[in-house]
Amino acid sequence: MTVSATIRIQEADFDVAREIAALSQGRTDVGAVVSFSGICRGAEQGEPIAALTLEHYPDMAEAEIQRHADDALARWPLQGLTVIHRFGRIEPGQNIVLVVTASAHRQAAFEAAEFLMDYLKTNAPFWKREESARGTNWIEAQDHDDVAAARWTKS
Amino acid sequence: MKVKYFAWVRERIGKAEETIEPPADVRTVDDLIGWLTAQGEAYAYAFEKPKVIRAAIDHAHVKADATIAGAREIAFFPPMTGG
Numbered sequence: 001m002t003v004s005a006t007i008r009i010q011e012a013d014f015d016v017a018r019e020i021a022a023l024s025q026g027r028t029d030v031g032a033v034v035s036f037s038g039i040c041r042g043a044e045q046g047e048p049i050a051a052l053t054l055e056h057y058p059d060m061a062e063a064e065i066q067r068h069a070d071d072a073l074a075r076w077p078l079q080g081l082t083v084i085h086r087f088g089r090i091e092p093g094q095n096i097v098l099v100v101t102a103s104a105h106r107q108a109a110f111e112a113a114e115f116l117m118d119y120l121k122t123n124a125p126f127w128k129r130e131e132s133a134r135g136t137n138w139i140e141a142q143d144h145d146d147v148a149a150a151r152w153t154k155s
Numbered sequence: 156m157k158v159k160y161f162a163w164v165r166e167r168i169g170k171a172e173e174t175i176e177p178p179a180d181v182r183t184v185d186d187l188i189g190w191l192t193a194q195g196e197a198y199a200y201a202f203e204k205p206k207v208i209r210a211a212i213d214h215a216h217v218k219a220d221a222t223i224a225g226a227r228e229i230a231f232f233p234p235m236t237g238g
Contacts, residue, residue, distance in 0.1 A: 038238055054237065055161060055162055055165075056237070057159070057161055057211075057214075057230060057232070059214050060211055060214040060215075060230065063214040063215070064214070064215075064216075085237065085238075096238075097237070097238050117238055120237055120238040121235070121236075121237065121238035122234075122235060123216065123235065124235060124237045124238065125161065125211070125230075125232065125235055125237070126235060126236065126237025126238070127161060127162035127232065127233065127235065127236050127237070128236045128237070129162070138162055138163050138233065138236075139236045140234075140236070141233070141234030141235065141236050145238075
């Protein structure tokens with residue numbers, strides 16, 4: 001059976017429990033579900049923030065996430081895959097991103113989820129701007145995120 | 156061709172998108188950055204550190220030496236900070 005990824009780019013929040021259940025309910029071939037939730041922190045580099053605003057490039061975000069989801073499905077034996085990325089204004093404690101992977105055994109689910117998150121960080125066209133008492137600032141990309149993504153490149 | 160700008164590149168240029176017609180000797184992404192840089196102070200500010208700028212052609216990441224021939228939509232933006 002061909003597995004296809006569910007990809008949603010939305011302003012609205014999502015329900016993590018519901019998304020996990022959607023990949024495993026009513027079936028007996030899934031032995032492992034891994035979920036990663038990215039949540040807005042209340043501080044950036046020690047400074048409290050009021051909110052993050054995520055700008056994105058809609059058409060490309062869709063295409064880029066689809067490419068990496070297809071890559072994950074080709075590399076690991078997954079039974080299901082969901083990626084949700086929010087845009088717009090997000091306050092501390094609220095969800096930003098969700099990756100859920102389902103497979104027969106845990107290793108594929110863990111690895112595919114980590115692979116997708118590493119690539120979303122460095123390749124998905126989203127940009128975070130923080131709001132704090134000092135005004136608004138674009139958050140700078142982190143070198144360690146590039147290092148994390150590079151380790152999945154096939155040699 | 157259509158050009159789109161995002162995040163601080165968009166803010167510095169002061170617009171999200173525009174249609175441009177660069178001359179024929181503008182062949183690569185790098186050439187296009189050079190040409191845009193000469194279009195005024197706002198562009199020069201946005202592209203003041205060209206090595207930092209990322210580009211995409213028709214919704215796929217490209218390197219600075221990529222050819223722009225046949226491109227419908229080119230986007231310029233800072234390194235991504237999603238996830």
